[in-house]
Amino acid sequence: MIEYSKQPHYLVAVDCIVFGFDGEHLKILLVKRGLEPEINKWSLMGGFVGADESPDDAANRVLKKMTGLEGVYLEQMQIYGEPRRDPIERTLSVGYFALIDIHKYEAQLNDDYEAEWFLINDRPKLIFDHNQMVADARKKLRYKAALHPILFEMLPKKFTIPQLHILFEEVNDTKIDTRNFSRKITSTGLLIKLAEKDRTGSKKGAFYFKLDKKKYNANSQAFLNLMPNLKV
């Protein structure tokens, strides 16, 4: 029987940075840690990678267990593996960021875990290197969202241009001209205008749009260019 003799073995975990949008601000979902050390401190949603699952599987399992949601947008970020990042025992953690529709979550709230949404800019200190993870996730979200149409994942199926506009401003922490934004986002051809209007918070009302799923799936890898005629 062959074996990799004497190589050290480690725990492997996943941690998820869960982003949501309440219509005004970008938020993240945190939980009170349920085990020692640092029990009852705020932390990211995480868990150990089981014997029969990949890290991706584990991240999905953790999200399902803690939010009740399946099939959420989940993206591997990077691995966190400093030898002493966990004070108890060496643990490497794969960081993921997730985008969810905050309202879906509220509908399926799971009471087994003490979870709470926090404003991204007003959140408690987290355990271990989770603060760094959040910072990295935010940066990656910004990067990705500038090139690919992923922010829709944080909105309901029906959404308005002004909602999307605010979300883009939140994620990028900047003001964007409404007129140019509207032109650019519609020119992607990814939006389908609905007959219905959203009348909350506006006299005129804003038309609802939905994603053109076909084009969205086909174009999710498309992005702007340095290469002429670039099609990825």
Next chain:
Amino acid sequence: MIEYSKQPHYLVAVDCIVFGFDGEHLKILLVKRGLEPEINKWSLMGGFVGADESPDDAANRVLKKMTGLEGVYLEQMQIYGEPRRDPIERTLSVGYFALIDIHKYEAQLNDDYEAEWFLINDRPKLIFDHNQMVADARKKLRYKAALHPILFEMLPKKFTIPQLHILFEEVNDTKIDTRNFSRKITSTGLLIKLAEKDRTGSKKGAFYFKLDKKKYNANSQAFLNLMPNLKV
């Protein structure tokens, strides 16, 4: 003493996809595996993550040991963690891609390991999921290179526009108009024209350029836009 009872522990490794450019084609550096199973089969450069090092440290150590090179461009790609990807024992591997100047390597060849450059499009079958890793690395290289000036890492300090041009064509597997390419690449302001010319393979000779290090370091995160006035 607190401990994470009964959680399974795994081996953690790193694997590096090392890219080089010989002036004509994109190549990758492979080694003959030195341990069972699959001994003497071609594989990526890799190794286990030691007790006192991070995965990044491990990748740098492996590269140093096998190529003699330090400070090479190294980027974490993703984690490979299917439960049965290694037939002997569960091992998760962090994939990295590295860009090196192929001539630097040849100068410092390390004979302890049987390593060899292969054309990216004409390489042997690799062990485990290493074929998938190479495919992923190639995709990521293409993606990154379209947005950020990283391909310089595969060229000598002094290089010509035609060299760079061929490299871009190789990486993207497409033809690029020389005139537009030249304009675009010089308009980045990252290149400094030297007085000297490269006369090999051309009667007229092509001017050498070098990177403007200051601007390169300052702009390495800059990229094209979906956001107006985007500056990352």
Next chain:
DNA sequence: TTATTAATTGTCGTTTTGACAATTAATAAT
């Protein structure tokens, strides 16, 4: 009927893009 508010559509000069051609600097051939 008018004031108010937010959504929506529109204008325009500038810059970037990408398709395409002409010129230049060197060497090799006659």
Next chain:
DNA sequence: ATTATTAATTGTCAAAACGACAATTAATAA
């Protein structure tokens, strides 16, 4: 010495995209 050859370099131009900026519209409240 002149000319042919080859690859590098510089140039043209119309179309599209960009970004700064303003006018109009659809609804409700006064």
